[in-house]
Amino acid sequence: MNKKRYYIWALWLVGLFASSPTIAQKSDAIINRLEKHYTLFPDGRMQYREVKNLTLKTHYAFHRSYGESFILFNPEAQTLSIDKAYTLMADGKKVETPKNAFNAVLPRTCSNFPRAAHLREMVVTHTGLEVGATIHLDYVIDTRAGFFPALMGNLTLPQEDPVKEMKVVVRLPEGTPLNYHITKLRTAPEIMQEDGFTVYTFTFPNLAPRSHDQWQPTEGEEYPTLTFSSSKDLHRLIDRYVNQEAFQLKCSPAMLQAATEKTKEATTEKEKISAIQSLVANEIRHFNIAEKHLGYQLRTPEQVWQSNGGTKAENALLLTTLLRAVDLRATPVALFAPGTPHKRAGNLNEIINYLVEVKTKDGQTSYLATNREHHTDASEEYPGYHTLTLDAAIESLRFTTLPRTSLKRELQLTLHFTPEELTTQGTLFLSGKHGPSFKENDTTEYLDKLKELSIKPADVTQLEKIEPKGVKVTFRTSGEHPEEGRNGYYLLSLPHLDSDPIDLQPSTLQESRTSDIDLGNPLLISYSFEVNIPEGYRFVIPQTDIRAKNSFGSVEIKYRQREQRLNISKRFMVPSPTAKKEHWKEVKTLFDLWRTGTHHQLFIKEERM
Structure with missing residues (x-):
């Protein structure tokens, strides 16, 4: 065998990846070895081989994450071969995966779609699983010539759990160039000539797992990626x-x-x-x-x-x-x-x-x-x-x-409270994400974005388009008074609009995070309420206003009372939707302040003689 080796030394970004023992402590499994092999043959046939070896650390890992492997392929153009499938139990006992553990089924996404009814998903049910067991799977998919326009790969390198070593091997006939691009890493492949092929081997040790944080940048921005193609360039494809x-x-x-x-x-x-x-x-x-x-x-x-x-x-x-x-x-x-x-x-x-x-x-x-x-x-x-x-x-x-347009939500309401009914008149303004509709005169599209207040299309008195992409809706309605509680207290929930952080799930605002923050769009939410009550009633309001401003944005909530009238102004502004993970505390502080329940409700107390 005639082999020539060329080495291009890798320059790794210092501190990008943690060591395996550290990142393994909170994971459900450790991927000991992950290999992806891509081969283009001179006659146009292609082959993909994947080798995975992983050790289970929790019961969740084999009950939910790795108990089965799913391999989708097209039998009309591809052939699947399972070369190895076994489990090494914690005591070292080897359990071969039995024949009845391999089942080719119709992929769920192909259900009721005749065009894709021939596709199959091989479900490999791993056996002998327990905490400490190691799963080994090695399979090959051969693809006929002409099915794909080129040998192509687009890989996000980090996986759901930490990887001790990942290899990507690309084999092309000698003279066929490989165009590749790696993000977040300063590295290059080992290049070798072998039996008429040029072999590119990319090695990535100690890959930290992907984050499950909310508000992450897209994968191409947050994580290292490898993209490659045997085509001359994207234009040809x-x-x-x-x-x-x-x-x-x-x-x-x-x-x-x-x-x-x-x-x-x-x-x-x-x-x-x-x-x-x-x-x-x-x-x-x-x-x-x-x-x-x-x-x-x-x-x-x-x-x-x-x-x-x-x-x-x-x-x-x-x-x-x-x-x-x-x-x-x-x-x-x-x-x-x-x-x-x-x-x-x-x-x-x-x-x-x-x-x-x-x-x-x-x-x-x-x-x-x-x-x-x-x-x-x-x-x-x-x-x-x-x-x-x-x-x-x-x-x-x-x-x-596509631009990062600001998400704007503005609401102005005047409310007149009596024990018999609550009369509301106001204006809402929407711009940006989920804003103006192509159904220009359908007010239902806009009223559905108003929460904690039921407005019917018949209540709308004016609909106005605000260029370039905004809409303003004016309305007036009357309804039942707020629910009366004990001892003469009435609870009034202050309305808000869609995309308001008040509706966030608590899990979104975890104490710490491992990834940078990207909300997607700049944010401006502005509410103005005027609440009027009759004689014999009084407001129960927080004693202090809120003013908070940091590098991420600002929150301001103010109360101004004059006799039987209360004015409330609320404003949440995020000029730039991105921030580094080191600034998460500042981001969380603003969202926590805005979501404080006492600032989204108002109590009205009847003064009894």
Whole structure:
């Protein structure tokens, strides 16, 4: 065997990873060895091999996390072979996995989807499990030539539990270049020539586990990643992808008729957009199957329409086609996380979703999701992400970075309390995430965002659009008085709007965290209440106001009473949604202050003679 070895010494970031004994103390398992092998053969065939060896540390590990392994493959293009599967019990006894522990089933995501009914998921049920046992699994998936457009990988290196050593090995025929990109680490592979192949070996020791914290940056920003491709560059991959017949976006007579019928009562472009989106969201089934399992081959919009269901990409093309059928400027786009894709090493595996870009005659650009009836701009869900236009007519890659727009919620209320009823009049303002709706005149879309106060569409006195993307709703209503408690006390819950941190789960605000913070959008919440009570009643209010300001933002709550009138102003502001984990205490302080229950309720006391 003729072997030539070339070594490129790794430069590791000091302190990025903790040692295994330290990070293992709070984990459910230790992954002793994790290997991922990718091979491209000269005839175009591909092979993927995975070797995993892990030791169980808790009962949870084998009851919930690692008791079974799931391997999804496409039997029409791939062959799965299980080379080794056994367990070493805590006393060293070896238990081979029996034949009846291997069961190929239909993946849950393929249920009721004829196009993917041939896919299989091999469920490997591990036996002999106990605390201290070690599971070993080694399997290979062989893929026929032409099924994938290139040998591609997109790996987030940290796993759910700590890894003592991870290896990624990529084998390519000599002369075939490998484009790769590593984030968060200054390292490079060992490169070796072996039997007509160039072998790249990436070694990553002592990987700390992923964090389970809320409000994490996207994986590409928070964790080390490895992306690679045998394609010359991303442009070649995209060109091949969009030159499928599906991207011709042909509309059948039946589709045109349905789109025309659905929009016949629409008087504006946005009403048309809403109507077509509702058609796809409610009448077309959505199957969450990664495109790679189907070889990145998409059916035409007409085929999707006739089958009444498609993948994320297929439904995006269908939505685009129907929007164009009613003379709207629509284009399908692929969605990439911040920091991706790499122009050379990037690949189709990095696409995390598909949206539809729509441009209206007033110059506004909006993005539509396909998997739910979501009448607001979907770009608000993906601040800082990148879209790539999917159009065969475009000669170069066209990326757009979605902005981090501020999430604004403002509420002004005047309340008149009597023992018989509570009269409320006020105005709410919404902007940013979950803000203005494409259903421009449907006040229900906005009133549903008001919590602790029931307002009906008939209560709305004015609906006003605030450009570029805001809406203002004015209303007046009367209802029953607050619930009377003991000894003449009445409890009034102060209303709030959606996306208010008051609704956060307590687990979100844990005492400490291991990852940086990213709320997604800057935040501005502002409430103003005027509460009026009759003679014979008095307010029971906190004795002090709240004013807190730090490097992350500010919270201010003020009370001003004049006889039978109480004015309450509340303001929560976060100018920048990101912070380092070292500043978590400051972040938590603001959220804890804002969520204090006594500042979201008001007691009114009847003065009895």
